[in-house]
Amino acid sequence: MLGNAIVTVLVPEQLDGENGGHLYGRFTNSKAHPIDERESYVIVVTSASSNKKPPIGCINNDSRIQTRRSTRNVWVELSTQPQIQLHSVRVSGDNVCLSEVNLVTYNCKEICESELISRKFLYREGDDHANNIVPYFVNSVQKDCKKTNSCWLVKTVLALLLVLTKTILYVTWMPKVLLEGLHYVLVNKFDYSSNLLKQTLLRIKQFETLEHELRENKRTLVAGRLLAMIAIDTLLGVSVVFLVSSHASLNDIYSIFCSSTKLLASSVQHLLEWLRGAPAGLKLNQPLTQALSAFFSYHVHLWRLYLDLADPVLRSLASVFFWLGMGGASVQVAILSDLMDLATLHLYCFYVYAARMHMLQISLLGSQWRAFRGRKWNPLKQRVDSYEIEGGHMSLIRVLTAVIFTLVIFLLPTTTVYYLVFVSLRIGLNTVRGILSLTMWALNINPLYLILLNLMDSNRMKGDIYFATQPIDNARARYPIASPLALHLHTWPTPLCEVLLYAHSDVFPAMPSPNWKAFFCSVVFGKELL
Amino acid sequence: MTEWSRVLWKKQPYPDNYVGDSFLRVSKKRREVTYGQAFYSATAVTQEICSCLILVAVFCGLSEGHMKAAGVLTFTAVLGVTGYFITRSQLRSSARDDIKLVCFYVALISCASPVVKSLTGSVATDTINACTTALLLLRIVHQDYGALVAIVNPTVSHNLGVFASVCLASRLGSDRDVFALMTLAVALFALFPGFRKYCRTKLGTTLDLFFTIVVVTVTAAGLWLYAIHLMPLLAFALVTCNGIIPALFVALQRHKQNIYGPWDEAQIEDK
Numbered sequence A: 001m002l003g004n005a006i007v008t009v010l011v012p013e014q015l016d017g018e019n020g021g022h023l024y025g026r027f028t029n030s031k032a033h034p035i036d037e038r039e040s041y042v043i044v045v046t047s048a049s050s051n052k053k054p055p056i057g058c059i060n061n062d063s064r065i066q067t068r069r070s071t072r073n074v075w076v077e078l079s080t081q082p083q084i085q086l087h088s089v090r091v092s093g094d095n096v097c098l099s100e101v102n103l104v105t106y107n108c109k110e111i112c113e114s115e116l117i118s119r120k121f122l123y124r125e126g127d128d129h130a131n132n133i134v135p136y137f138v139n140s141v142q143k144d145c146k147k148t149n150s151c152w153l154v155k156t157v158l159a160l161l162l163v164l165t166k167t168i169l170y171v172t173w174m175p176k177v178l179l180e181g182l183h184y185v186l187v188n189k190f191d192y193s194s195n196l197l198k199q200t201l202l203r204i205k206q207f208e209t210l211e212h213e214l215r216e217n218k219r220t221l222v223a224g225r226l227l228a229m230i231a232i233d234t235l236l237g238v239s240v241v242f243l244v245s246s247h248a249s250l251n252d253i254y255s256i257f258c259s260s261t262k263l264l265a266s267s268v269q270h271l272l273e274w275l276r277g278a279p280a281g282l283k284l285n286q287p288l289t290q291a292l293s294a295f296f297s298y299h300v301h302l303w304r305l306y307l308d309l310a311d312p313v314l315r316s317l318a319s320v321f322f323w324l325g326m327g328g329a330s331v332q333v334a335i336l337s338d339l340m341d342l343a344t345l346h347l348y349c350f351y352v353y354a355a356r357m358h359m360l361q362i363s364l365l366g367s368q369w370r371a372f373r374g375r376k377w378n379p380l381k382q383r384v385d386s387y388e389i390e391g392g393h394m395s396l397i398r399v400l401t402a403v404i405f406t407l408v409i410f411l412l413p414t415t416t417v418y419y420l421v422f423v424s425l426r427i428g429l430n431t432v433r434g435i436l437s438l439t440m441w442a443l444n445i446n447p448l449y450l451i452l453l454n455l456m457d458s459n460r461m462k463g464d465i466y467f468a469t470q471p472i473d474n475a476r477a478r479y480p481i482a483s484p485l486a487l488h489l490h491t492w493p494t495p496l497c498e499v500l501l502y503a504h505s506d507v508f509p510a511m512p513s514p515n516w517k518a519f520f521c522s523v524v525f526g527k528e529l530l
Numbered sequence B: 001m002t003e004w005s006r007v008l009w010k011k012q013p014y015p016d017n018y019v020g021d022s023f024l025r026v027s028k029k030r031r032e033v034t035y036g037q038a039f040y041s042a043t044a045v046t047q048e049i050c051s052c053l054i055l056v057a058v059f060c061g062l063s064e065g066h067m068k069a070a071g072v073l074t075f076t077a078v079l080g081v082t083g084y085f086i087t088r089s090q091l092r093s094s095a096r097d098d099i100k101l102v103c104f105y106v107a108l109i110s111c112a113s114p115v116v117k118s119l120t121g122s123v124a125t126d127t128i129n130a131c132t133t134a135l136l137l138l139r140i141v142h143q144d145y146g147a148l149v150a151i152v153n154p155t156v157s158h159n160l161g162v163f164a165s166v167c168l169a170s171r172l173g174s175d176r177d178v179f180a181l182m183t184l185a186v187a188l189f190a191l192f193p194g195f196r197k198y199c200r201t202k203l204g205t206t207l208d209l210f211f212t213i214v215v216v217t218v219t220a221a222g223l224w225l226y227a228i229h230l231m232p233l234l235a236f237a238l239v240t241c242n243g244i245i246p247a248l249f250v251a252l253q254r255h256k257q258n259i260y261g262p263w264d265e266a267q268i269e270d271k
Helices: A108-113 A116-120 A133-146 A152-171 A173-189 A195-215 A221-247 A250-276 A286-309 A311-327 A329-343 A345-372 A391-444 A448-455 A496-502 A516-525 B035-064 B069-086 B095-117 B125-142 B154-169 B175-203 B205-226 B228-255
Strands: A005-012 A021-029 A039-047 A057-059 A074-079 A085-091 A101-106 A375-378 A383-386 A462-469 A485-493
Touching: A005 A085, A005 A133, A021 A074, A021 A133, A039 A074, A039 A133, A085 A101, A101 A108, A108 A133, A116 A133, A116 A462, A116 A496, A152 A173, A152 A195, A173 A195, A195 A221, A195 A311, A195 A329, A195 A391, A221 A311, A221 A329, A221 A391, A221 A448, A250 A286, A250 A311, A250 A329, A250 A345, A250 A391, A286 A311, A286 A345, A286 A391, A311 A329, A329 A345, A329 A391, A345 A375, A345 A391, A345 A516, A345 B154, A391 B095, A391 B154, A391 B175, A448 A496, B035 B069, B035 B125, B035 B154, B035 B175, B035 B205, B035 B228, B069 B175, B095 B154, B095 B175, B125 B154, B154 B175, B175 B205, B205 B228
Parallel strands: A005 A039, A005 A101, A057 A074, A101 A485
Antiparallel strands: A021 A039, A021 A057, A074 A085, A375 A383, A462 A485
16 A cells, blocks of 8 residues: 555546546656655546557456556556546555545546636646646646547638638738838838728738647637637628628719818818907907918918819729728728828818917917016026126117017917817817727727637636535445545636737737827927827 | 123123123114105106106107107107217227117017007007006016115016017007107117116216206106196106105104124034
8 A cells, every 4th residue: 555645636527438448648746745755646637548658547347357456657447337436546556545545527628628727827847746736737638638639620621721821921922011111101201100001011910920820720719819800800891892882883982082072171261261350259460360361271272272183193092992991891990091181181281380380489488488587498407597687789689588578478369279270170180080090999809709709608718727526426335445535627717808818919909098198298388299 | 881892802890691782793773764865766766657657658649640750769869879978988898889789679670560560459458558557567666776675677677668668569550650669668678777777876966866857857748748647647656756655764764673784603503
C-alpha cells in the first residue's frame, strides 16, 4: 500500500457506458510536502481510444477479474457500468487506498471546445502540477483533444474560407499600397483624415487578421467574430445598394446630391445677408459687417461656380462610390461622411477665417489689456511684469496701444457674432460626423456573434470551473473498504464583458470619444481648429 | 535734570527702566500742512480737471460747427511748439528724433481717423456721454500728482484719456474733425502731464501758480464760448478742489496719528 499520498484521478464522463478498453492520458506527481510529507499524484484520463502512447489504465467491468499487476508507473482500473466507479489505483506498483483518492468526472467536450479556460488557468511548465491541478488538467485534455478528428464538413468550410480570404488579400495588395500612400499624403499635407480610406484599410487589415487566425486551423472566437461582422456588414451594404437602386437610378441620386449642395450654398448666402443687417437685434458696426458679409458672399459665389465646373468629374466619381458601397454598410457610412465633408468645404473655410480673426482679436485684447495697465508678458520668466515708460519712442507705443485697444473693444461684438455663427455651424457638422463615426465603430466591433454564443450557452464561452460533489448511491456496496471522494467538474460561462475584452484585437477600433478640454480651448481661444 | 538720551554707555541720573520722550526716536508725530501748501498742491488736480474740460469744450465746438478743424490744429501746434521750447533743456533726445516722432504720430492718427469715425455708429449718445464722463473721472483719479500711492498709474490714466477721446471723436462728422480732436487729445494727455511736472519741479511756485491761472482762464473762456452748460461744473470743480477740500484736509489734520521716523529693528527669536 502506498502510504501518505493523495491521488487525483480525472475521468471523462463520456466513458460512462463503454464496454472495455484501455485508458490513455497523462500523469504527473509532485515532491513530498515538507511538513506532512505527503506526495500528490495527478492522473488525467483523456480518452479510451487508442493512440500511440502507452495506456495508463483499463476499463474493467467485471469485478472478479483481476488484471495482472503491471509494472508501469500508474495503473487505473475503472468500471463504467452502471456508473463510473473506481476499481483500483496503483502508483509505482503499489495500491493506493481508495480513501486517499479523489475521483473527478468531467465533460470532455466542454473542456476541449473552450478556449477561455486555458487562458484563465494558465499552464506553466515548471509549476507544481500535482498540487495545482487545474492548469495541468486543462492543458492535457486540450493537447490530447487536438489529435481527435473534427467533423469533415467543418474542415472543408474552414479550408474554403481560408482560400477565399487568401484570394481577397492577393487581389487587394496593390490597392492597399496605393490607398495607404494616399492616406498618408492627405493626413500629413492637408491635415484631413478621410473616413473612406480609413475604413477600407481597416477592412483589409481585418481580412489579414482573419487569414492569420484561420491559418492555424482553429475556430477561435476572434475569427468567428470577424467573420460574423464582415458578413453582416456586407449583407447590409449589398441590400442597401439593391434597395436604393430599385427605387432610383444613379442619375437621380446624383442630382439629389447636387441640389442639396446648392441649397446649402443659398442658405449660407441668406445667413450672410441676415448678418449684414441687425441680426437678432444686435447692433453691429456697419462698415465692418458689410465688409465681412461681402467677402463671405463672394466666397460662396466662387464655391457655386466651382461646383458647376466640377460637375462632370463628380458625376463619374459618383458611380465609383455607388459600387464601392457594395463593400459593406460601414463603407457606405464612410462615403457619406466624406461626401458631407466635401459638400461643406466652404463652411470649413469660413470657420477657419473667423477662427483666425477671433484668435487675433483675443490675443490682441489680452496683450493690450495688460499694456493698458502698464504691464507686459515676460516670456523669459513666464509671468506678467510692469514696465516703465521713458523716451519718446515709448510714448508712441503707448498711444498706439490705447488706440488699438479701443478699436478692438468696439469692434469686438461684430467679429464675435460672425465667429459664433460659424463656430456653431462647424460644431453642428462635427456632431453629425461624430454620429456617423459612432455608427461605423458600432458596425466594426459588432459583438453579435459573441452575444449569440452567450445566449445559446455554447461551450466556447465557458471559462470557469467549479467542483461539485457527486453523491454515490450504494456507497457501501460499491466501495466496501474505502470510498474515494467523488467530484464532478462543471464549467461555467465567462461574463460577456470579459469575453468581449478577450476576443479583441487591433482590428477592432477604439470608441471615438471627443476631447472636451481641447474642444473648449479651441472655441474660446481659437488657437487650434475644431 | 539733564535731557534723557537713549544711550547705555552714559551714566544718567534716571533709573534703568525710565522711558523718556526720545525713546522711540520719532522725529515728528504729525506733519502740519498749512492751507497755503494744501491749496498749492491742489492746483495740480485743478490743471488736470481743466485739461479734461478743454477736450470736452473743443468737442462741443467741433461738433456744432463753431470751431474749424484747422483752428484746433493750429492751436495744438502752437501749444506744442511752445511747450517743446520751454522744456528743451529737459529732453534727452535730439531735435531730429522729435520731429520724426511727430511725423509718426501724425501718420498714425490720420490712419486711424477713418476707422474711428465709424466706430460707435450703433451706440446711443447717452451711452457715449456717460462712458466719457466715467473715463475722464477715472483718469483724474489715476493721474500722477506727485504722491507715491498704489492707485497712481500714469499708463492707465493716459490710456483712459485716449479711450475717452476716441469715444468722443467717433461722434464727429468729418475725418478732419476726428483728426484734429485726436491730435489735441494726444497733446493734452500724453504731453501735457510731462510739461506740468517740469513746471512744478523746475520753474518755481510763482510761475506755476501763474500757469495754473492761465489754464483756468483758457478753460473758462472755452466753456463760455462753446459749452456753456458745463460752466457750473467748472465752477463747482474749482470751488471743491481748491477751496473746500484743502480746508477740510487742514481742519481734520489734528486727528491724524502718523508716526514718522526710524523703527527699532525687530528681533526674531528662535524658539
